[in-house]
Each structure stands twice: as C-alpha cells, then as structure tokens.
Amino acid sequence: MNDAIPVTSGIASLDYILDGGFASNRCHLVEGQPGSGKTTLAMQFLIAGQARGEKCLYITISESAFELLHVASTHGMSLDGIEIVECVPPELSLDPEQYQSVVHASEIELGETVKAVMAAVVACQPTLVVLDSLSEVRLLAQGTLRYRRQVLALKHFFFREDCTVVLLDDLTVREDDLTLHSIAHGVVRLEQQAMDYGAERRRLRVLKMRGRAFHGGFHDFVIARGGLKIFPRLIAGDPAAPLKPCAPVSTGLAALDALTGGGLDVGTTTLIQGPSGTGKSTLAMQCIRGRLDSGEPTLFVSFEETLHNFIRRAAGVGIEVEKYLAAGTLQFVHVDPAETSAGQISDMVRRSVSEGATSVVFDSLTGYQHALRDENFLLLHMHEMLTYLNQQNVVTIVVLAQAGVVGALEPPFDMTYLADTVVLLRFFEGGGEMRCAVSVIKKRIGSHERIMRELFLDSFGFQVGPAMNGFQNILSSHPVYRGSEALLAARLGTAGD
Numbered sequence: 001m002n003d004a005i006p007v008t009s010g011i012a013s014l015d016y017i018l019d020g021g022f023a024s025n026r027c028h029l030v031e032g033q034p035g036s037g038k039t040t041l042a043m044q045f046l047i048a049g050q051a052r053g054e055k056c057l058y059i060t061i062s063e064s065a066f067e068l069l070h071v072a073s074t075h076g077m078s079l080d081g082i083e084i085v086e087c088v089p090p091e092l093s094l095d096p097e098q099y100q101s102v103v104h105a106s107e108i109e110l111g112e113t114v115k116a117v118m119a120a121v122v123a124c125q126p127t128l129v130v131l132d133s134l135s136e137v138r139l140l141a142q143g144t145l146r147y148r149r150q151v152l153a154l155k156h157f158f159f160r161e162d163c164t165v166v167l168l169d170d171l172t173v174r175e176d177d178l179t180l181h182s183i184a185h186g187v188v189r190l191e192q193q194a195m196d197y198g199a200e201r202r203r204l205r206v207l208k209m210r211g212r213a214f215h216g217g218f219h220d221f222v223i224a225r226g227g228l229k230i231f232p233r234l235i236a237g238d239p240a241a242p243l244k245p246c247a248p249v250s251t252g253l254a255a256l257d258a259l260t261g262g263g264l265d266v267g268t269t270t271l272i273q274g275p276s277g278t279g280k281s282t283l284a285m286q287c288i289r290g291r292l293d294s295g296e297p298t299l300f301v302s303f304e305e306t307l308h309n310f311i312r313r314a315a316g317v318g319i320e321v322e323k324y325l326a327a328g329t330l331q332f333v334h335v336d337p338a339e340t341s342a343g344q345i346s347d348m349v350r351r352s353v354s355e356g357a358t359s360v361v362f363d364s365l366t367g368y369q370h371a372l373r374d375e376n377f378l379l380l381h382m383h384e385m386l387t388y389l390n391q392q393n394v395v396t397i398v399v400l401a402q403a404g405v406v407g408a409l410e411p412p413f414d415m416t417y418l419a420d421t422v423v424l425l426r427f428f429e430g431g432g433e434m435r436c437a438v439s440v441i442k443k444r445i446g447s448h449e450r451i452m453r454e455l456f457l458d459s460f461g462f463q464v465g466p467a468m469n470g471f472q473n474i475l476s477s478h479p480v481y482r483g484s485e486a487l488l489a490a491r492l493g494t495a496g497d
Contacts, residue, residue, distance in 0.1 A: 004185075004211065007128070007164050010048030011041070013230040014188075017204070017219055019212040022186065024164045027155050029134075029180050031169040032190030036202065037223045038168045039063070041190070042130040043072055044227045045166055046082050049128040056082045057126035059117055061136040062170075075227055083124050087116040110140040114150055121161055129158065133168040134180065148179050155183055185210050190221075198338030204230060220343025231343035234350065236387035248446075249395055252290040255464035259440055260421065261448035266358075268445060269386045269396040271415055274425030278436050279457050280399045281305070281363050282317055283425065286462045287397055288359045292324045298359040299352040300332045301345070303367020307332050318461035331357070337370035342381055349385065353392050360389055364399040365415065379413060386418055420444040425455070428471070430481035437471075437479065438464065452479070 006020030015021040046056040065084040141147035186209040192202045203218040221230040248263035257263045314321045324330035369378045389396045422442040436455040440448040454465035470483015
C-alpha cells in the first residue's frame, strides 16, 4: 500500500497548489455551488488516472451516465475505460414496486444507496473513485449525526479498499456546515461570482490538506474546452533566477539615459506617470526599443489599445514595431479587463518570462485595476507581480495615468513606493505654447538628474531636449518655464545634444 503519496489531480497547476496533488488512499472533498466546475475537475482527475493505467470508477447519484458523457464530449474529453455506475435511490426510479408506503422512504433509501456505492467499489476494484454527490446522501440522511456516520462509514470502507477518493458536494446547505471538512483529508472549494459588468469570475481555494505545505489563498481559474485552467497566484517568495550583474539598459536616447542616470537597471521597476496626452505609452515603447533592437524578447501588455492602433501610433513617431512582431522579439497582448481575471494576467506574464522574456510593459495600471475581482487589492497584487519580475531579472515598465489634464492632477493610487525608478511627465507653459516635460523624481539604484527636460513627439520620432533649469513650481502639477527661450527652440537635430 502506497499510503498518502501524491496522486496527480490531472491538472498540473492544481498539483502545484496542492504541493503534489491528492493523497493516495485518502478521501478528498471538492465543494462548490452548481456550475462551479466540480464535475469537470473530477473527470480530469479520472482521465489522467486512466491514462496511467489506474482502474477508475465514477459513481453518480445526482446525474445519469448519459449526462456525464455529454459533458465530457463538450470538453473534447473521452471517458472510455472509466467505469460509470449510477446509484439511483429506489424512490427515484420509475418502478411502482419500489415505492415505500409503510415506513419512511429515506430510512431505507439511505442504506440502500450506501450499499449500492460499496457494491460498485467491490465489483470494480478501482484505485481512483469519484462520488457525485454527497448532497444526495445528506438529503437522505435528514440529520447531521446520521449523515456524519454514513460518510465516516464510507471513508473507512474506501480506506480498506485502498481507494483514492474525490467526493463532490454542491453546498446545498448553509456554507458554514463543516461536517465534511473534519472528515476529509483535503478540502478544495470552487467559487464563482457574477460581476456587475463583464464575465463571471471563478476562483479556487484549498481549505485543508493534511501534511502538505499547500499554497493557500485564492487562485483564479476558468472553465474552457478541455477542462479547468487554473492560474496559481504569484508568490513573491518563489525561487528567484540567479542574479546576473550587468550594466543599465540604454533607452536608445542619450539625453534620456542621462536623465535616468545611465538607463534602466535590470531587475527593477520603472513607473511612468503623467496626465493623458503626455506620451507615457510612447516613452515606454522607446525605453524598450534598445532591448528589441538587440533581440531581447519583450512582452507588452496593453489594457487600452488594440494591436492595430498600437502599430499605427508607434509608426507615427518613427517606431516600426511590425518588424519586432514579425521577428518574434515583441509579444503584444491586448487584455480586455471585463473578460480577464488578474490570475490569467499573472499566468500569461509568468509563462512569457519562463519562455525568455527579459522586459515587460504594463500599459496601464488603470485597466489592470479593473481586471481584479476586488480593485482594493491592486497594490498588494502589484507588489507580488513586481517582486516576482524583479527576482527574475526582468526590466519592468509600468504606465499610470493621472486623472485630468488641467487643474490639480492626482493618480488614482500611489504606486511610487513600489517602483525603483519614477519618471514623471507633465505639461508646462512656455513661449506661449503648451509643452511637455520629463523628469525623474526617484531612483533607488545610483544617481539621476534632478532637473527637467522637454519632450518632443513628432513624425521624426521621440526626442528629449537638453537640461532646463529655468522652471518654477517644479513640484506642482503644472510647472512654469521662466528660462531661456533658446532652449525652448530646440528641435530635431539639436534635441538631446
């Protein structure tokens, strides 16, 4: 007997969360409201076992075999080789002779249902069992004490038969009923919630797994063709990649490199913040242009622009991103926050980094915030994400828009304490025109310029002007330039000299 060794759940990401999978020769509870994905998870568990040569048994009390086969076919799954047994209580059959009129039906039905379950196991001699569902047993028991005794009897029976069991429960009683939690070796809960707008969000939580250092908390998942796709949440303490000392990454513009103290440091996060129209997204693209030119894979996550508009805007300032896309060095992903959970985004970023991406851009955090189930946890989520990327020696750039264009400008939340470098873009008045300035207000590693430079965005490309020291109110939302008009006249050919 292989006692309590890990048995795969059939889902690699769930095995990671469970620290190896389910425990052999133990009973596990998978609970969730109808439609949360319990049956699909159970089928994936048995299909993986059958592929390994295990003897698998699916005992159904609430659904017919025909319904199970239909569900499997919609996912492109096959239950061939898996024994399916229907244990229908006598009172639910169509045979009039099975009706009980002298004694209360439930007193006989419960015993006969449990006996039918045991008989199916004895006849099949399986190693993996799914029982769907305990809700019917609970209803027949009509009492917590009787129900607990029946489930305990089943638990001991399965142990004697050396079965690894997944019990399904659809939470038809109040959710604080912990009768099964104390009996089961492990408890996995599936949840779904309809959002005020957009697709419903689903998440998974391991409430209990004896003897395992499982990954707690909530993990997003979706039900797609092929089964459950689970996205383990990022954990900042996960193993980091070996540190590779290297020089700062050039932005491709000498003046911008000078402003940032030599460029962007590997394994750090740069926050680009400013009002709409100041060129934040274009600056982010410019910052990774040098990486793309050197063949470094880059992931650009956009919450606000489609690929078509992204290409057009970049071409308008002289950046031909199509060649990077064609070469495979640039991966552009447009995310619809109404249809995508934060867990899906984290999984996409993790996979891209594991495949070699050395730079990641998020444009912008305002859209990222809407992808979260609870927007109040954005900063905590970003802390995990940015810490993970920094540990993987990735150059991370985050764009954050400030509210409004004129008057007092405030970001929707303070991200500056999470960033290693903060680049601030602002409009200013000079020479009777509305212009744009860039400055670095924070850098954890090394020094940086403490002055402002003018930005130029035109058809010739992205330009950064010379240092300007004639500003007043430089810490306000709208600094005013009182210096030399000659510096304001700097344009293409002299900018950045």
